[in-house]
Amino acid sequence: MRKLILLLVLVLLVAMAMCGPYEECLLDSDCDDGRACTKDVCKWVPAAYVEDRPWWCDSTNNYCTYSDVDDGTPCEVDERSGVCDAGECRLDGETPDGGV
Numbered sequence: 001m002r003k004l005i006l007l008l009v010l011v012l013l014v015a016m017a018m019c020g021p022y023e024e025c026l027l028d029s030d031c032d033d034g035r036a037c038t039k040d041v042c043k044w045v046p047a048a049y050v051e052d053r054p055w056w057c058d059s060t061n062n063y064c065t066y067s068d069v070d071d072g073t074p075c076e077v078d079e080r081s082g083v084c085d086a087g088e089c090r091l092d093g094e095t096p097d098g099g100v
Contacts, residue, residue, distance in 0.1 A: 024062055031064035036075035037084035038066045 025031050025042035032040050043065050068087035075082050075089035082091035 025064050026062060031066070033066055035087070036077055036089040037069050037073065037087050039069050041065045041067075 028040060028042045031042050041064070042062055044062050069084050071083075071085050073084040075084050077089045077091060080091050082089045084090070
């Protein structure tokens with residue numbers, strides 16, 4: 001009986017290791033990546049549609065998604081204002097990489 005319990009524990013640990021480091025959430029605020037120019041969303045999907053993840057991993061089926069906000073959206077970094085450009089906050093007076 002003891003060997004059976006140890007085997008079940010081992011199987012459970014291996015199964016959980018297959019779940020990977022997915023970021024689960026309940027609210028959009030759980031997904032804050034600290035970047036001013038991304039939209040951080042906690043998304044729910046049915047377990048059958050979570051790609052590359054075994055069905056037993058998703059207890060909530062909630063996961064974080066990140067997308068860039070529109071270019072030109074006002075943003076602020078270290079109390080300095082700027083605008084979003086390709087997902088990054090470009091501070092006023094800053095030129096894009098490679099610019100003169």
